[in-house]
Amino acid sequence: MFKYLRTIGIVAISVFMVASCSGPGEIHEYSVNDLEFSLEGPLFAGPNSGQAEISIDLAEALGEAYVDGMRISDARLTSATVTPNDSLGFANINAFIVSFASDNEDVSMQEAAVKNPLDEGATExxxxxAPEAELGEIMEEGKVYVVLDADLAEDYWDGNRDFKLNFTLELTIK
Structure with missing residues (x-):
């Protein structure tokens, strides 16, 4: 029995040492451009949300650098830009928030970027x-929901508001 426990202990310590010495991983940039959001009217003063779905195929994203068994161990948003996709521009928009979520109920939605207030007269x-927003578990799922919240200054009854989002993630791959 003692010999059996000793063997298990040695194996467990070996696995722990290999896992802890695996290094920080390789960092790769992943960009999404012109992700479209339509906030369906009527819209009311305050936050109004639009949602888009993206799929992260690691093999496609890494190309020849991909090796079977690679996974996303961490992800951080490095930049995010919103542009209007309708003739209204940013009229009556106070602020934007970008969040990320997945189908995994054990992983909370993460707010990753904000602009409040918007610069007057801005075209983007x-x-x-938020550098502390840990998106790795969300991105690891493959299917990711991107949520754009637009804070309206007043009600808008005349249709939808449309925006495009460009963002770049820094993915740590192991």
Whole structure:
């Protein structure tokens, strides 16, 4: 019995040492451009959300650098920019928030970028990213929901509001 426990202990310590010495991983940039959001009217003053779905195929994203068994161990948003996709521009928009979520109920939605207030007369909004937003578990799922919240200054009854989002992630791959 003692010999059996000793063997298990040695194996467990070996596995722990290999896992802890695996290094920080390789960092790769992953960009999404012109992700479209339509906020369906009627819209009311305050936050209004639009949602888009993206799929992260690691083999496609890494190309020849991909090796079977690679996975996303961490992901951080490095930049996010919102542009209007309708003739209204940013009229009556106070702020934007970008969040990420997955189908995994054990992983919380993460707010990753915000712009509040918007610069007056701006034609695009460069959002301030939250460096502490840990998106790795969300990105690892493969299917990711991107949520754009637009804070309206007043009600808008005349249809939808449309925006495009460009963002870049820094993926740590192991």
């Amino acid at each position: 909004a460069s959002l301030n990213v």
